[in-house]
Amino acid sequence: EDKVVQSPLSLVVHEGDTVTLNCSYEVTNFRSLLWYKQEKKAPTFLFMLTSSGIEKKSGRLSSILDKKELFSILNITATQTGDSAVYLCAVGVTSGSRLTFGEGTQLTVNP
Amino acid sequence: DAGVIQSPRHEVTEMGQEVTLRCKPISGHDYLFWYRQTMMRGLELLIYFNNNVPIDDSGMPEDRFSAKMPNASFSTLKIQPSEPRDSAVYFCASSPQANYGYTFGSGTRLTVV
Numbered sequence: 598e599d600k601v602v603q604s605p606l607s608l609v610v611h612e613g614d615t616v617t618l619n620c621s622y623e624v625t626n627f628r629s630l631l632w633y634k635q636e637k638k639a640p641t642f643l644f645m646l647t648s649s650g651i652e653k654k655s656g657r658l659s660s661i662l663d664k665k666e667l668f669s670i671l672n673i674t675a676t677q678t679g680d681s682a683v684y685l686c687a688v689g690v691t692s693g694s695r696l697t698f699g700e701g702t703q704l705t706v707n708p
Numbered sequence: 709d710a711g712v713i714q715s716p717r718h719e720v721t722e723m724g725q726e727v728t729l730r731c732k733p734i735s736g737h738d739y740l741f742w743y744r745q746t747m748m749r750g751l752e753l754l755i756y757f758n759n760n761v762p763i764d765d766s767g768m769p770e771d772r773f774s775a776k777m778p779n780a781s782f783s784t785l786k787i788q789p790s791e792p793r794d795s796a797v798y799f800c801a802s803s804p805q806a807n808y809g810y811t812f813g814s815g816t817r818l819t820v821v
Contacts (some may be wrong), residue, residue, distance in 0.1 A: 631809055639799060639812035640751075685751065694739055694806040695764055698751040 599624040601688050603699035607615045611707050614676050618702045620686030621668040630662055630669050631696065633685040640685055643671070710815035714800050720819045726788040729816045731800030732781055740802040741810060742775055742785050746796045754798075758806075759784065790820045 600623040610616055622630065629647045633640035644653045645663035646669060651689040653660050657676075662669045674681055683703050713732040721727055733740045741756040747770040755765040760777045768775070772791070786793055797817050801810035 638814050640810075642809040642811070645809050689752075693764055694756060694758065694803070695741075695753050696810065697753075700750045 599697040607703040618671040624673035626691040629689045635683040714725035729785040734803030737802035741801040743799040
């Protein structure tokens with residue numbers, strides 16, 4: 598059974614801090630790893646990673662994948678209160694189109 | 709583009725009643741997914757369609773759940789009869805190709821009392 602584990606499950610920081618969220622996975626026939634941000638409503642897409650060692654960056658957010666060690670990290674620098682959300686990691690496989698989601702990390706950024 | 713549209717946004721129903729959730733995917737997206745989200749189990753895939761054909765329904769909890777996609781612009785998820793343990797947020801998502809980033813709808817929050 599495909600497995601995606603995120604850590605920590607929750608995190609409370611102050612504005613301006615840098616945070617690192619972790620995602621490890623055990624799947625058969627890995628194809629891609631995706632990060633989503635979920636605030637009050639639907640998850641919104643952040644990144645899709647398919648190759649090891651290549652950093653994806655969008656503003657203060659960045660992510661990298663290690664296919665040898667089977668994990669990914671999501672970094673957020675200079676956090677703001679608007680970064681408060683649940684960050685979801687999901688893994689896709691080559692056989693089919695399903696994504697398996699982790700439990701998510703609840704990030705709270707206090708002013 | 710209006711995104712993925714789900715209706716209703718909220719549904720409260722009594723145990724035993726039939727519930728129908730609706731979804732309109734983004735035009736041109738060949739893949740449509742139904743997910744359920746609860747605090748206990750997170751996001752779980754129920755079923756997905758490719759070009760209106762159900763591909764993987766292994767996540768459908770039991771026979772009380774059924775899903776259809778009669779055309780490229782509409783899908784339904786039906787629960788009959790509903791039970792309190794079905795209470796959750798049900799998301800529909802669509803994608804233009806396999807293993808691409810999904811676009812989620814706003815979800816339907818279902819409460820069965």
